[in-house]
Amino acid sequence: MIEARNLWKRYGDNVVLERINMTVAEGEFITMVGTSGCGKSTFLKMLLGTESPSSGELLLDGKPIPAEPGPDRGIVFQQYSVFPHMTVLQNVMAAKAFARNGISGYLFGNARIRAREEARTLLEQVGLGHALERYPHELSGGMKQRLALAQALLGRPRILLLDEPFGALDPGIRADMHELVLELWREHQLTVFMVTHDLKEGFYLGTRLWVFDKLRADPQAPNAYGASITYDLPVGKLDRATYEEIDDNLRPVGNG
Ligand SMILES: Nc1ncnc2c1ncn2[C@@H]1O[C@H](COP(=O)(O)OP(=O)(O)O)[C@@H](O)[C@H]1O
Ligand SMILES: [Mg+2]
Numbered sequence: 306m307i308e309a310r311n312l313w314k315r316y317g318d319n320v321v322l323e324r325i326n327m328t329v330a331e332g333e334f335i336t337m338v339g340t341s342g343c344g345k346s347t348f349l350k351m352l353l354g355t356e357s358p359s360s361g362e363l364l365l366d367g368k369p370i371p372a373e374p375g376p377d378r379g380i381v382f383q384q385y386s387v388f389p390h391m392t393v394l395q396n397v398m399a400a401k402a403f404a405r406n407g408i409s410g411y412l413f414g415n416a417r418i419r420a421r422e423e424a425r426t427l428l429e430q431v432g433l434g435h436a437l438e439r440y441p442h443e444l445s446g447g448m449k450q451r452l453a454l455a456q457a458l459l460g461r462p463r464i465l466l467l468d469e470p471f472g473a474l475d476p477g478i479r480a481d482m483h484e485l486v487l488e489l490w491r492e493h494q495l496t497v498f499m500v501t502h503d504l505k506e507g508f509y510l511g512t513r514l515w516v517f518d519k520l521r522a523d524p525q526a527p528n529a530y531g532a533s534i535t536y537d538l539p540v541g542k543l544d545r546a547t548y549e550e551i552d553d554n555l556r557p558v559g560n561g
Contacts, residue, residue, distance in 0.1 A: 306331040306462075308351070312361035313348055313531065321347050323531035325361070329514075331463070334490055334497040336376070336507035336540075339517030343532040345500040348517070349466045352498060353380050365464075376460030383469040385453040387441045393452055393498060394437040397424040400456040425457040430492070431485060447478040460492060465490070467499035471506070483510060514538045 312325040321344040329335060337345050342476065350356035351363055354373050363370050365377075374380075388397045401420045428434055431451040436444065450470055457465060467486070471479045489509065490497050501507045507514050516536035523529045 306366060308364045310362040310364070311444075312351075312363055313359045314344065314356070315359045317532070319528040320438065320531035322533070324520075324533050327534060327537065328506060329496065330515075331496050332494065332513045334510060335499065335515060336511030336513070337498065337500045337515045337517060338502065338504055338507050340386070341502075343517045343519070344470055345517055349380070349468050349498060349500060351468055352464065353378055362367070368497055376465060377462050378464045379457030379460060379462035380466040380468065381450065381453045381470045382458050383472045385449050387449070387452065389441050392438050392440055393428060393433055393444070394424055396441070396452065397455050397459065401459050409514065415430075423459070424455070428452075430458075431455045445471075445478075446474050447482060449484060450474065454485070457470060458489065461493075463496060465492075465493075465495045466498045467497065468500060469500050472502060479506075486510065508540055511540050514540055 307327075307329040309325045310328050313320070314322040325348070337348070339345050347356060351358060352370065354371050354375065357372050387427065388399060391399060398420050400416075401424060425434075425437065428437060431454050432454065433448060433451050437450060441452075453470070457482065470486075471482045474482065483506070486497075488498075489495065499507075499510060502512075515534045515535070515538075517532045518535040519530055519532050520535060521530050
């Protein structure tokens with residue numbers, strides 16, 4: 306479904322990514338780790354279409370990824386911004402209207418009714434069915450990320466991009482979000498790319514774990530070389546079961 310062929314990304318003299326080669330099949334759940342600043346977010350942005358490769362190719366179904374975000378790709382960031390004056394339901398509907406009609410978008414008539422139903426269904430799926438009329442300042446961090454997931458899923462994407470989405474959440478809440486994201490991955494038949502700074506999270510959630518790192522470095526010129534995918538590890542079922550056992554033991558009693 307997705308393929309990179311000798312993909313490079315530079316900002317001026319700063320080589321961020323170099324020689325990325327990979328193929329990803331539909332339905333995989335890729336987790337990505339690497340030191341801060343090594344280009345993980347940049348890589349996600351190229352998949353989203355807000356950044357383009359400096360050289361090489363990044364293909365979706367054999368064609369270059371369009372140079373703009375599309376409904377087939379949804380993204381969730383660590384810090385989420387919403388319209389503070391709109392309720393949860395209104396925020397999701399606004400996202401739908403923008404996706405459909407651009408920034409001036411507004412839905413009328415049947416389109417509006419359908420959008421409301423779709424938004425409700427998605428919000429129930431992410432566990433916000435009870436919070437449709439709440440305003441963003443009334444939501445916890447975990448609820449905000451649930452809202453972000455609902456918005457990302459609105460265009461019925463095939464690809465879900467997650468950029469450290471749970472990094473700011475408490476461990477108990479994060480465990481609940483893990484179960485949610487696995488459920489959404491299965492039910493929506495998504496191909497997921499998720500950046501995390503938590504290796505355990507990466508092993509637990511992914512079917513495949515990538516490590517981004519520099520293969521070569523010049524101390525005199527730190528920007529001269531970029532990061533590549535230095536490890537590409539299948540995550541076995543055994544690893545996951547083992548982790549699950551550990552995670553259950555770590556989970557505070559009475560939480561989740
Ligand atoms: N729009 C941009 N213009 C110039 N440099 C950028 C831009 N975006 C990211 N960078 C640089 O690219 C490098 C990788 O950034 P990023 O992808 O955010 O890393 P990570 O997500 O792995 O922490 C950093 O050196 C950063 O300064
Ligand atoms: Mg980043």
